[in-house]
Amino acid sequence: MSHTNHSTHGIHGLIFGAWGTPLARTRGVELGAPWPSGSMRTMTLALAGRVVKARSAAGGEASARQWLQKTDWPARPIRVGIGIADELAELILDAPGATDVEWFSVPRNQEAEKLCRSYGLDAVITSDRDGGITITTLENRGMDATWYDWGNSAPLSYVTAFPVRLDCSQVTLAGNPDGEPWLDAAQAVVVRALIEAAAVLSRSPSRVTIDDELQGRRALGIARAKQSGFGRYPTGRDPVQYVLKRLVFVIEHASRGTVAATHAERAAARVAAAFLATPLAKVDDITRLRGLETAARVAGDEPEVMLRLAAVRFSCMRDVAALDALLRADRMLRNAQMHPGIDNLAFLMSELEHGTDEPLTLGRVAAGITLLSAGKSLSELAYLRDEVLDDMRFSRWLSGREQDQALLVDIFRNLERSRRSEKLALPRSEHGDQSRQAA
Structure with missing residues (x-):
């Protein structure tokens, strides 16, 4: 991508108007x-803007927004x-x-x-x-x-x-x-x-x-009306997707070897991981997994990044590696600061009952189970397991997916075993009693 020639020497102290010329x-x-830069077109826009503002002030904000979306404002x-x-x-x-x-x-x-x-x-x-x-x-x-x-x-x-x-x-x-x-x-x-x-x-x-x-x-990030006749061709590139994918690209190419990641790299990895772990990211599975693996190398000491990595690994059928990430996140969560006033169980149950039939949903539920297990004793973990598994019976997207149901049971089994091994110094689980097969 090219950019215009410019000089910023001595620029400070030069204040442009609110809509003035950029440096x-x-x-x-x-x-x-x-x-527009022409005075006539600018005047026309100003008059149209007054009409829209008047309509909005009169209680028609929704219709005003709809009109703006339909036009090529x-x-x-x-x-x-x-x-x-x-x-x-x-x-x-x-x-x-x-x-x-x-x-x-x-x-x-x-x-x-x-x-x-x-x-x-x-x-x-x-x-x-x-x-x-x-x-x-x-x-x-x-x-x-x-x-x-x-x-x-x-x-x-x-x-x-x-x-x-x-x-x-x-x-x-x-x-x-x-x-x-x-x-x-x-x-x-x-x-x-x-x-x-x-x-x-x-x-x-x-x-x-x-x-x-x-x-x-x-x-x-919203769809615009397309021209029915002759007019400016609107690019199909979504700026939101474009800049977030740029963050993923940047962290993938900012390898520093053994040098600790900078604050900027950690911030970029944090956002890229959140983007890739949700349906917001319109990317293929290979790109999603590769980007999250990179983000985890940069900020893998943060439990939310490890939870996102686990979710994406599950969505890509990397179950053993995903369970490893969950157990790592579980250990990090012991001392993590939890958001006050958020009912995480309600969100997990809603995901089970109303989640979409896509691989990432299973990964998010698996990560949510680990998040809910943070700080719980073995008896509390057993109670949570029974509650989740009981609700799982009514999940529409899990209906008929025995391997996925078995995987969620296996996650509880591994979390419980991890707790016991820490308490009684037992050998760690090989985490992966169940293995799914691609349909």
Whole structure:
């Protein structure tokens, strides 16, 4: 992918208007019809926008959104504010990207959240005294991000291990306390991928208002109406898929051998693993498994990453390796911080009763059993087993799948054996009493 020539020398302190000229622009996958530059077209959009806003204010927000979805309303590129040192900005802008981005200079003495709102930015990059970098995304009131910080593990629960949404409020990448620089050309590629992913996902439908849409921050990840006659050809590339797959690609090509993973690499691996372990990822099984194996090599000491790896291994019929990952996750979960107020059993039972007939569902249930088993005694584990197996009899997607049912029983058996071996110093299980055969 190519990008335009640019220079960021001496850019700081130059403040552009909310919809002014960017200091640089890099091109990638388009987010929609280009935003017009002509005064007549801009005036027409402004008039149409007033009509839509009036309809929305009168109580017709749903119809206003439907109208916007049916039209080819233009979209602005991702807009990112730069509030970091010039040499760091140069590294990030020179790194290859995946989507269309406009880069703006912003003052460093204002809060990132205020800058996003004031200048209509999708994200702002700031730094601290230790050289750490924070990527802050635009959040509207009452439309919060589902994941607070990609730079840290979220409190564990079934819904955070296998999230439906991945959009974040911010990404915190810690610097070196000794002041040594950590951002080089190789790390800039990872940071660039994180910036683009965080910014694109800030345009998730649940994060975007009518005003945002009218100003060009189109909601992404939803189907658009296609032209019935002559008109601009809309690309079939989904920007959300594109930037998340870019994260997977980046961690697969950021091999550091025996060198410990950086904060940026761990954040990328964390998000890539969450993406690949859910149906959100439109990829084949080989790509899904390969990406999660890589993520586990980078952040495999985090129990949620290991649970996701186990789920995907099960979905790919790698049962012995999947059970190994579950037992590793089980040991990590003993001291893990669990999300307060989340009924994990209710989510697991719902997955059993209403889950879809796809391989990943079985993997998520297996991982959910392990998550629920955390901190339970042998007697409590036996009670949980009986409750889950009783509910399993009414599962429509498990009906007639004896091998899959036997596998779930085997998971409980291995968890119980692991508890006994730790208590009585027994030999560890070979984990894999049952082995499924491909149909």
